[in-house]
Amino acid sequence: MSVLLKEPQTEQVSQLIVNDFNINVATANGSGSQTSNNMLIRSLYKMGIPVTGKNLFPSNIQGLPTWYNIRLSKDGYLARRERVEVMICMNGATVAEDMESVEPGGIILYDDSLPIANHRKDVKYYPMPVKTLVKAANLPYNLQRYIANMVYVGVAAYLLEIEIDEIKDALSWNFGGKTKPIELNWSMVTAAYDWAKENLVNDQPYRVARMTGFNEGTLLVDGNTAGALGAVFNGFTFAAWYPITPSSSMAESMITYATQVRRDPETKKATYAIVQAEDELAAIGMVMGAGWAGARAMTATSGPGISLMSEFVGYGYFAEIPAVIWDIQRMGPSTGLPTRTSQGDLLSAHTLGHGDGRHPVLLPADPTECFEMAGTAFDLAERLQTPIFVLSDLDIGMNLWITKAFEYPEKPLDRGKVLSAEDLAKFKEMHNGQRWGRYLDVDGDGIPYRTLPGTDNPAAAYFTRGTGHTEYATYSERPHDWENNMLRLARKFETARKLVPGPVIDEVEGARIGIISMGSNHPAIVEARARLRDQQIETSYLRVRALPINDEVRAFVEKYDKVYVVENNRDGQLYEILLVELHQVGNKLISVAKCDGLPLSARWITEQIAK
Amino acid sequence: MTATPTRTAAARAPKLNLIGLEKTAYKGADSTLCNGCGHDSISSRIINAAWEMGLKQTDVVKFSGIGCSSKTPAYFLGMSHGFNSLHGRMPSVATGALVANRKLIGIGVSGDGDTASIGIGQFKHMVRRNVPMVYVVENNGVYGLTKGQFSATADQGQKLKYAGTNPYMPLDICLEALAANATFVARSFAGDAKQLEALLKAAIAHNGLAVLDVISPCVTFNNHDESTKSYAFGREHETPLHDLSFVPSFEQIEIDDYDDETEVQLHDGSWLVLKKLDSHYDPTDKHLAYRTLEDARQQQKLLTGLFYIEPQTPNFIDILQMTDKPLALLSEAETRPSREALARLMAEL
Numbered sequence: 001m002s003v004l005l006k007e008p009q010t011e012q013v014s015q016l017i018v019n020d021f022n023i024n025v026a027t028a029n030g031s032g033s034q035t036s037n038n039m040l041i042r043s044l045y046k047m048g049i050p051v052t053g054k055n056l057f058p059s060n061i062q063g064l065p066t067w068y069n070i071r072l073s074k075d076g077y078l079a080r081r082e083r084v085e086v087m088i089c090m091n092g093a094t095v096a097e098d099m100e101s102v103e104p105g106g107i108i109l110y111d112d113s114l115p116i117a118n119h120r121k122d123v124k125y126y127p128m129p130v131k132t133l134v135k136a137a138n139l140p141y142n143l144q145r146y147i148a149n150m151v152y153v154g155v156a157a158y159l160l161e162i163e164i165d166e167i168k169d170a171l172s173w174n175f176g177g178k179t180k181p182i183e184l185n186w187s188m189v190t191a192a193y194d195w196a197k198e199n200l201v202n203d204q205p206y207r208v209a210r211m212t213g214f215n216e217g218t219l220l221v222d223g224n225t226a227g228a229l230g231a232v233f234n235g236f237t238f239a240a241w242y243p244i245t246p247s248s249s250m251a252e253s254m255i256t257y258a259t260q261v262r263r264d265p266e267t268k269k270a271t272y273a274i275v276q277a278e279d280e281l282a283a284i285g286m287v288m289g290a291g292w293a294g295a296r297a298m299t300a301t302s303g304p305g306i307s308l309m310s311e312f313v314g315y316g317y318f319a320e321i322p323a324v325i326w327d328i329q330r331m332g333p334s335t336g337l338p339t340r341t342s343q344g345d346l347l348s349a350h351t352l353g354h355g356d357g358r359h360p361v362l363l364p365a366d367p368t369e370c371f372e373m374a375g376t377a378f379d380l381a382e383r384l385q386t387p388i389f390v391l392s393d394l395d396i397g398m399n400l401w402i403t404k405a406f407e408y409p410e411k412p413l414d415r416g417k418v419l420s421a422e423d424l425a426k427f428k429e430m431h432n433g434q435r436w437g438r439y440l441d442v443d444g445d446g447i448p449y450r451t452l453p454g455t456d457n458p459a460a461a462y463f464t465r466g467t468g469h470t471e472y473a474t475y476s477e478r479p480h481d482w483e484n485n486m487l488r489l490a491r492k493f494e495t496a497r498k499l500v501p502g503p504v505i506d507e508v509e510g511a512r513i514g515i516i517s518m519g520s521n522h523p524a525i526v527e528a529r530a531r532l533r534d535q536q537i538e539t540s541y542l543r544v545r546a547l548p549i550n551d552e553v554r555a556f557v558e559k560y561d562k563v564y565v566v567e568n569n570r571d572g573q574l575y576e577i578l579l580v581e582l583h584q585v586g587n588k589l590i591s592v593a594k595c596d597g598l599p600l601s602a603r604w605i606t607e608q609i610a611k
Numbered sequence: 612m613t614a615t616p617t618r619t620a621a622a623r624a625p626k627l628n629l630i631g632l633e634k635t636a637y638k639g640a641d642s643t644l645c646n647g648c649g650h651d652s653i654s655s656r657i658i659n660a661a662w663e664m665g666l667k668q669t670d671v672v673k674f675s676g677i678g679c680s681s682k683t684p685a686y687f688l689g690m691s692h693g694f695n696s697l698h699g700r701m702p703s704v705a706t707g708a709l710v711a712n713r714k715l716i717g718i719g720v721s722g723d724g725d726t727a728s729i730g731i732g733q734f735k736h737m738v739r740r741n742v743p744m745v746y747v748v749e750n751n752g753v754y755g756l757t758k759g760q761f762s763a764t765a766d767q768g769q770k771l772k773y774a775g776t777n778p779y780m781p782l783d784i785c786l787e788a789l790a791a792n793a794t795f796v797a798r799s800f801a802g803d804a805k806q807l808e809a810l811l812k813a814a815i816a817h818n819g820l821a822v823l824d825v826i827s828p829c830v831t832f833n834n835h836d837e838s839t840k841s842y843a844f845g846r847e848h849e850t851p852l853h854d855l856s857f858v859p860s861f862e863q864i865e866i867d868d869y870d871d872e873t874e875v876q877l878h879d880g881s882w883l884v885l886k887k888l889d890s891h892y893d894p895t896d897k898h899l900a901y902r903t904l905e906d907a908r909q910q911q912k913l914l915t916g917l918f919y920i921e922p923q924t925p926n927f928i929d930i931l932q933m934t935d936k937p938l939a940l941l942s943e944a945e946t947r948p949s950r951e952a953l954a955r956l957m958a959e960l
Contacts, residue, residue, distance in 0.1 A: 225960070237711070262946070262948065271933075288703075293939050297711070406957060
């Protein structure tokens with residue numbers, strides 16, 4: 001139960017709208033607006049307000065339009081919302097359309113030097129003298145355009161009643177306590193705040209107010225940071241990567257954190273290696289070599305990198321090498337929209353490589369699951385001796401989410417079936433006289449035993465190859481050997497079905513409609529279900545957390561008259577996979593798929609299901 | 612009537628190496644390459660070098676790409692793990708494996724297609740990183756396994772039965788390696804057993820990436836007399852820069868002050884003795900190496916020997932500043948930071 005701690009007071013407005021509106025900030029990229037926007041969202045978060053920020057940025061370094069959309073929701077809905085009530089216009093290139101986008105009754109804060117053609121009657125305007133205030137602040141020339149963005153932070157703080165101390169704390173956090181930048185920015189914020197107080201009549205209805213009941217026990221963090229921490233705390237020892245938006249920040253965060261907490265306490269030497277490869281072909285090759293030699297090895301990439309990794313991933317499946325591949329999905333095909341989100345790589349990741357084969361895929365829905373699945377992925381990769389995909393996306397990976405604080409991983413690392421020199425000596429005795437064979441399934445689960453190079457036993461060696469092989473890893477072109485091996489790999493995939501994380505199910509008594517979705521769509525589904533309930537449509541909800549699916553998914557589909565499969569791609573890729581897996585009940589499945597580069601909205605999902 | 616020669620029991624006793632093994636223990640599976648293939652001679656030299664150096668096979672890992680050359684790691688050192696990877700991508704796999712376990716001794720075998728065509732990018736980046744391992748290119752100027760197409764090292768004007776005449780200039784693997792800042796660059800000929808073996812031993816002892824471009828005739832597709840990669844051409848035209856001998860660290864070396872000898876000490880304490888032939892050659896002079904290689908290339912001369920060596924440059928493992936214990940063997944306690952560390956990092960978010 002969330003509680004407002006203080007009712008905002010005002011005489012000028014009959015009805016206030018508190019903690020329940022959208023702020024959209026329009027700037028040019030490379031102008032330092034990310035800092036200002038982070039100050040806004042962090043202050044709101046620290047005031048206990050459920051808040052979410054979606055950064056719509058161009059694939060560019062400087063000068064192109066960028067928007068930061070902050071949603072405040074006292075009820076705790078964190079999906080992207082399409083409407084805008086508070087517009088902050090700092091970019092002349094888009095100011096006309098930005099002003100048009102505001103809801104009737106909304107407000108517009110704008111840099112008063114921007115060319116404004118016509119004023120709408122149904123919104124309120126608040127010009128901000130950005131140039132004058134910056135000039136008065138007497139800032140170093142090279143910092144002026146960055147710090148200018150603090151003007152809208154100060155004015156917004158005044159109009160919306162954001163606690164000014166929280167902004168100061170946010171600045172201090174952002175600049176790691178460094179006095180000079182904190183002071184420069186803070187003086188701009190306060191100058192703007194004081195100017196607004198002197199010169200503006202706050203006769204608009206949007207207010208923020210401190211509240212409790214939602215943000216306790218949470219973090220405000222992006223999924224790439226979370227996934228990086230998850231890897232660092234789950235025994236990763238090797239990572240190779242090649243820069244690609246939106247995944248680069250995952251590898252960079254790993255470097256940051258590993259440097260701090262993954263050094264031998266005495267020698268200060270690294271208990272890991274992170275290598276920036278020359279391309280994604282080399283990144284996955286290094287991961288294959290490292291995983292084969294016994295490291296917990298991973299890479300992070302996005303769609304184009306996944307395409308390049310195809311041959312090696314097929315090799316990893318066939319030669320049975322543990323590897324973890326994070327795909328922070330962006331828009332494809334081709335270069336696509338590198339700074340927009342999608343769930344378009346599901347099919348390609350699941351089936352990557354030529355010939356037969358399927359790969360387990362983990363589907364985190366928020367940063368907390370990124371943290372957890374970073375460990376799960378390594379355990380599965382080493383247990384199953386195969387490449388494991390983790391499909392995050394730009395929305396989870398790069399946007400700030402309010403997410404459950406991470407729990408310290410209690411589960412011991414699962415290093416899988418690795419034979420030491422001593423294990424190997426006892427193998428026959430332990431397995432009814434069977435001699436060890438690298439690809440011999442002695443346990444009936446499709447998973448053979450492996451040895452690592454360097455194992456001090458003359459019988460440990462085997463020759464790893466992408467060509468046809470026998471159970472004893474010798475070259476073979478015999479039809480029987482080929483088929484025997486591939487059928488075992490299929491058996492191993494059935495074992496994977498039991499080991500991957502199962503779905504999260506929320507069933508409503510009496511509901512006739514089911515919804516299946518995955519990943520970052522979760523907040524929009526939660527909100528859409530509430531809206532549908534308002535329309536007397538009850539729904540049950542299953543969130544797939546991994547491929548291959550298990551029996552719970554089948555049971556769920558069997559239970560409902562219609563099951564909507566909601567996803568952020570054009571083709572309905574999850575729908576297609578479910579259709580194959582659940583073909584007996586396939587006529588119940590309805591694809592609800594959309595992909596325009598933005599996270600799905602509750603409104604759109606509600607419309608699709610209610611129509 | 613001649614007397615039947617008798618042999619004493621001692622003479623029949625198999626010869627054992629430093630760690631008490633016969634040479635046959637260093638063999639692998641039977642080769643499936645064509646009879647007389649240069650690659651098989653190179654495998655034999657690797658077997659010999661490893662045996663004579665007393666390498667423990669379980670400390671060695673073999674890597675290869677795709678092609679006839681890349682099949683060969685199955686044919687030597689049968690007690691070593693091997694990784695027959697993808698076409699042109701052995702360097703990345705070897706890099707990952709050797710970082711994962713820094714105690715391993717890496718021997719990579721590639722071909723001219725695998726290294727100079729599809730794999731030139733990964734090759735040059737591996738050289739640039741100075742990943743400590745032996746990188747043998749079994750160079751025959753032709754694609755064998757796909758039956759006789761030109762590779763990137765085929766000579767301009769080279770004629771092949773089906774592919775016709777090659778109009779392009781070849782890539783020179785040694786020059787490419789040098790340009791990528793290689794710390795060990797050598798060329799040899801599969802038919803020159805003594806030199807090749809000395810170079811292989813030095814390459815194993817080298818503390819960085821050792822590039823060994825070995826002209827290895829393809830008896831099926833490119834062994835006609837006009838080919839610069841044929842046995843006949845090699846035997847007739849091979850011009851060694853120097854006479855090489857390798858003195859392992861476990862043997863005493865007597866360094867004499869002869870004018871015609873240069874010694875290079877390798878990282879593990881072993882020595883490579885270079886005996887002057889026609890003229891003095893200093894393998895630590897990079898400019899000289901460039902000039903010598905370029906002259907040989909222009910004159911289509913099969914010049915062999917150690918062109919360049921820099922034994923002191925830090926290798927990739929040194930640069931990464933890892934724990935002495937191999938990453939692959941680190942325990943959970945060594946790779947999972949404390950509860951307090953997580954709490955602290957979360958508090959900073």
